[in-house]
Amino acid sequence: MIKLDLSNTINPIPFKSYAEEVKKIHKMINEKTGLGNDFLGWTTWPKDYDKEEFARIKEAAKNIRKNYDVLVVAGIGGSYLGARAAIEALKGLYGDDKLEIIFFGNTLSPTYIKQVLTYLENKKFAINVISKSGTTTETSVAFRLLKELLIKKVGKEAASKAIFATTDKARGALKKEADEEGYETFVIPDDIGGRYSVITAVGLLPIACAGCDIDQLMKGCRDAMNDLNNEDIFTNPAYQYAATRDYFYNNNKQVEMFVTYEPQYTQIGEWLKQLFGESEGKDGKGLLPDSVTFTTDLHSLGQFIQEGSHVLFETVVKVDSPLLDLTVPHDEDNLDGLNYLEGKKLSEVNEQAFLGTLKAHVDGGVPNIVLHVEKLDEYNLGYLFYFFMRSCAMSAYLLKINPFNQPGVEIYKKNMFHLLGKPGY
Amino acid sequence: MIKLDLSNTINPIPFKSYAEEVKKIHKMINEKTGLGNDFLGWTTWPKDYDKEEFARIKEAAKNIRKNYDVLVVAGIGGSYLGARAAIEALKGLYGDDKLEIIFFGNTLSPTYIKQVLTYLENKKFAINVISKSGTTTETSVAFRLLKELLIKKVGKEAASKAIFATTDKARGALKKEADEEGYETFVIPDDIGGRYSVITAVGLLPIACAGCDIDQLMKGCRDAMNDLNNEDIFTNPAYQYAATRDYFYNNNKQVEMFVTYEPQYTQIGEWLKQLFGESEGKDGKGLLPDSVTFTTDLHSLGQFIQEGSHVLFETVVKVDSPLLDLTVPHDEDNLDGLNYLEGKKLSEVNEQAFLGTLKAHVDGGVPNIVLHVEKLDEYNLGYLFYFFMRSCAMSAYLLKINPFNQPGVEIYKKNMFHLLGKPGY
Numbered sequence: 001m002i003k004l005d006l007s008n009t010i011n012p013i014p015f016k017s018y019a020e021e022v023k024k025i026h027k028m029i030n031e032k033t034g035l036g037n038d039f040l041g042w043t044t045w046p047k048d049y050d051k052e053e054f055a056r057i058k059e060a061a062k063n064i065r066k067n068y069d070v071l072v073v074a075g076i077g078g079s080y081l082g083a084r085a086a087i088e089a090l091k092g093l094y095g096d097d098k099l100e101i102i103f104f105g106n107t108l109s110p111t112y113i114k115q116v117l118t119y120l121e122n123k124k125f126a127i128n129v130i131s132k133s134g135t136t137t138e139t140s141v142a143f144r145l146l147k148e149l150l151i152k153k154v155g156k157e158a159a160s161k162a163i164f165a166t167t168d169k170a171r172g173a174l175k176k177e178a179d180e181e182g183y184e185t186f187v188i189p190d191d192i193g194g195r196y197s198v199i200t201a202v203g204l205l206p207i208a209c210a211g212c213d214i215d216q217l218m219k220g221c222r223d224a225m226n227d228l229n230n231e232d233i234f235t236n237p238a239y240q241y242a243a244t245r246d247y248f249y250n251n252n253k254q255v256e257m258f259v260t261y262e263p264q265y266t267q268i269g270e271w272l273k274q275l276f277g278e279s280e281g282k283d284g285k286g287l288l289p290d291s292v293t294f295t296t297d298l299h300s301l302g303q304f305i306q307e308g309s310h311v312l313f314e315t316v317v318k319v320d321s322p323l324l325d326l327t328v329p330h331d332e333d334n335l336d337g338l339n340y341l342e343g344k345k346l347s348e349v350n351e352q353a354f355l356g357t358l359k360a361h362v363d364g365g366v367p368n369i370v371l372h373v374e375k376l377d378e379y380n381l382g383y384l385f386y387f388f389m390r391s392c393a394m395s396a397y398l399l400k401i402n403p404f405n406q407p408g409v410e411i412y413k414k415n416m417f418h419l420l421g422k423p424g425y
Numbered sequence: 426m427i428k429l430d431l432s433n434t435i436n437p438i439p440f441k442s443y444a445e446e447v448k449k450i451h452k453m454i455n456e457k458t459g460l461g462n463d464f465l466g467w468t469t470w471p472k473d474y475d476k477e478e479f480a481r482i483k484e485a486a487k488n489i490r491k492n493y494d495v496l497v498v499a500g501i502g503g504s505y506l507g508a509r510a511a512i513e514a515l516k517g518l519y520g521d522d523k524l525e526i527i528f529f530g531n532t533l534s535p536t537y538i539k540q541v542l543t544y545l546e547n548k549k550f551a552i553n554v555i556s557k558s559g560t561t562t563e564t565s566v567a568f569r570l571l572k573e574l575l576i577k578k579v580g581k582e583a584a585s586k587a588i589f590a591t592t593d594k595a596r597g598a599l600k601k602e603a604d605e606e607g608y609e610t611f612v613i614p615d616d617i618g619g620r621y622s623v624i625t626a627v628g629l630l631p632i633a634c635a636g637c638d639i640d641q642l643m644k645g646c647r648d649a650m651n652d653l654n655n656e657d658i659f660t661n662p663a664y665q666y667a668a669t670r671d672y673f674y675n676n677n678k679q680v681e682m683f684v685t686y687e688p689q690y691t692q693i694g695e696w697l698k699q700l701f702g703e704s705e706g707k708d709g710k711g712l713l714p715d716s717v718t719f720t721t722d723l724h725s726l727g728q729f730i731q732e733g734s735h736v737l738f739e740t741v742v743k744v745d746s747p748l749l750d751l752t753v754p755h756d757e758d759n760l761d762g763l764n765y766l767e768g769k770k771l772s773e774v775n776e777q778a779f780l781g782t783l784k785a786h787v788d789g790g791v792p793n794i795v796l797h798v799e800k801l802d803e804y805n806l807g808y809l810f811y812f813f814m815r816s817c818a819m820s821a822y823l824l825k826i827n828p829f830n831q832p833g834v835e836i837y838k839k840n841m842f843h844l845l846g847k848p849g850y
Binding site: 076081092095106110111113114115116117137138140141143144148173174176177254255261262263270274277281288293298300304308312322323326333335336340341344345347357361364413417419423 | 506560563602703736737753782
């Protein structure tokens with residue numbers, strides 16, 4: 001259902017030269033002996049996940065879908081990117097689901113926060129607050145304001161029933177508050193970092209609330225886990241992808257451009273940017289991850305990709321069958337000259353746009369990696385998430401980088417806390 | 426009201442070495458003697474624009490705001506990016522304006538198109554279709570489908586009154602159809618390309634429909650036109666900015682990262698990506714333009730920027746006063762430890778996040794250009810648009826590139842037309 005096509009990389013990738021190193025790293029990942037080995041819980045999570053909690057997630061989602069108009073997801077970084085990517089990909093941007101989902105707590109923008117709070121005044125809303133520590137500035141500020149509004153609207157008791165906390169299993173400010181106030185809680189496992197957490201309660205609760213089938217999503221993850229648990233680069237597409245991007249990095253490419261062909265997949269690009277950028281962008285190393293949505297952005301960045309500086313290669317996540325389809329209608333006058341498309345499905349037109357662009361960019365000297373996904377349903381999305389996580393671990397280890405820490409993220413925070421006069425800074 | 430701060434570029438920029446070349450190019454722009462000189466209409470447009478048409482734009486906007494629930498803007502690339510950037514920046518993402526604006530005709534995604542059409546079934550909607558030729562594939566396909574729905578809903582006569590066409594003044598498929606069907610038309614000037622067209626009817630009609638003051642926007646443009654019509658690099662901030670990015674390009678930076686600090690400014694980044702990417706990405710040259718919205722994306726790309734490959738510099742568009750503001754509330758228990766922010770405005774917190782990030786990134790070796798905008802109202806946004814357009818022309822000419830063509834965009838189209846069996850391909 002997912003097929004890696006490396007026939008457009010321009011240069012053939014020397015897998016043979018990677019074979020031994022890949023075997024070694026594969027072993028290191030599975031035996032948890034490499035850098036950041038405390039954060040490898042995701043590798044076996046698709047079979048090890050807490051089944052009782054999983055059932056509670058589905059129950060909570062049923063409750064939220066039945067009793068509220070809006071779910072406000074309060075989280076930043078890995079605490080919202082995966083869920084947002086999944087929900088938009090699976091449901092589209094103008095779906096008619098009766099539960100609206102708003103991502104919040106991911107900005108300090110006063111305008112955004114105030115407008116959303118005003119919007120919620122007349123809505124029946126629940127909150128899923130997601131934070132390991134419960135002290136992340138953006139999320140905590142937003143949660144304070146949300147809680148204040150909710151209590152004002154429905155009272156303290158009903159508010160506590162409408163708040164769902166995804167946090168540490170035992171410690172931290174949010175866990176403590178949840179226990180005191182009686183919020184239902186879900187766990188961010190100790191050994192799974194934010195950007196690998198979409199397959200835990202962090203991602204699964206919002207995704208289930210959107211009406212998506214998380215059983216199928218976990219099944220896709222599990223199948224990927226089994227299929228990709230293979231040390232052999234000649235038969236493991238996740239490691240082939242990792243080696244290919246490593247090869248480009250070592251051959252004068254600075255940027256990996258993730259490409260999708262429908263606006264509802266734009267956020268998959270954002271999820272990938274965090275996954276790869278935060279995993280590899282260390283020690284002065286790494287490919288800058290970037291993303292575009294075609295054909296839309298062919299009319300903005302297309303010129304640069306085609307004929308500008310040769311800094312990038314493209315990785316296309318190509319979904320072969322869309323969620324919905326429709327046909328180009330006839331027009332009597334045909335002033336726009338489009339009758340040659342009459343009766344064609346739009347998916348066919350989009351497919352030819354993909355093929356035409358692929359050829360154009362490759363002819364222009366831009367290598368392309370294509371990952372074909374038959375249909376982006378829950379199963380294949382789960383597969384895709386795991387595929388990229390496994391690839392990313394391999395890729396970062398090939399660079400001799402710890403894929404699981406993010407020391408650089410603390411630096412701006414320390415400066416900010418100092419400037420704000422936070423005690424201890 | 427707009428102030429360029431170059432105190433964080435790490436290396437001082439050698440303006441003196443640019444002074445003569447800048448003077449020469451300035452003269453070339455004003456006398457229209459350089460490459461692409463047929464497309465310099467925008468330089469004096471803020472005083473030369475058609476005043477009668479401008480009045481009609483305001484009338485049409487009043488009509489649309491009064492009589493419809495939704496305005497569907499059908500256009501791609503330069504035909505929507507500027508308007509979208511302006512409307513989101515000026516109104517925010519969760520404003521409560523009674524007219525909803527949907528951008529359409531910028532994708533071949535069957536799911537997006539079908540979902541929007543379904544959404545519109547029960548809405549009273551008008552269409553602003555924007556295309557110079559009237560044969561742009563994405564826009565024309567979408568317009569056919571929209572028109573079909575509209576006629577089915579309200580009949581042919583009422584549909585013609587609800588369609589507003591922004592197109593060539595005399596020729597092309599859309600102009601012909603508009604004349605035949607009696608749509609009101611607005612003009613895309615011959616000498617202003619798509620990515621410079623936000624200050625023409627292309628941008629102004631949707632912006633006015635959103636309830637924004639386009640008189641102020643044009644006034645800002647006009648003041649920028651006058652202020653920046655100055656050959657002297659030592660006193661012209663637009664040329665200082667152009668020279669600075671040229672300097673980084675020539676000193677081993679591959680990427681310019683546009684940074685904003687509120688989600689409503691994200692689309693300004695998209696507009697900038699088209700402006701600079703399409704203007705400069707030719708002949709194997711140019712900086713790859715990229716964009717992030719902080720503090721949100723500090724939790725995804727922050728790690729890479731701080732400690733990854735040294736491929737980029739940042740250009741921050743820093744808006745100093747937000748549209749709306751609010752205060753961090755008190756919490757009795759203070760479990761989240763945020764009471765140190767109690768009573769502080771969120772704009773102050775966001776300001777310290779900006780300062781903390783600036784220092785962190787500069788300490789990490791990432792040069793920062795900061796453009797301070799006092800408040801992003803219509804006037805300053807008009808000023809900003811013109812500032813960047815003038816900078817971009819100078820910057821491309823410094824690279825010896827024609828800033829106004831986009832030959833590379835045609836290549837994928839030709840391939841696609843061939844694959845689709847379009848007559849003549």
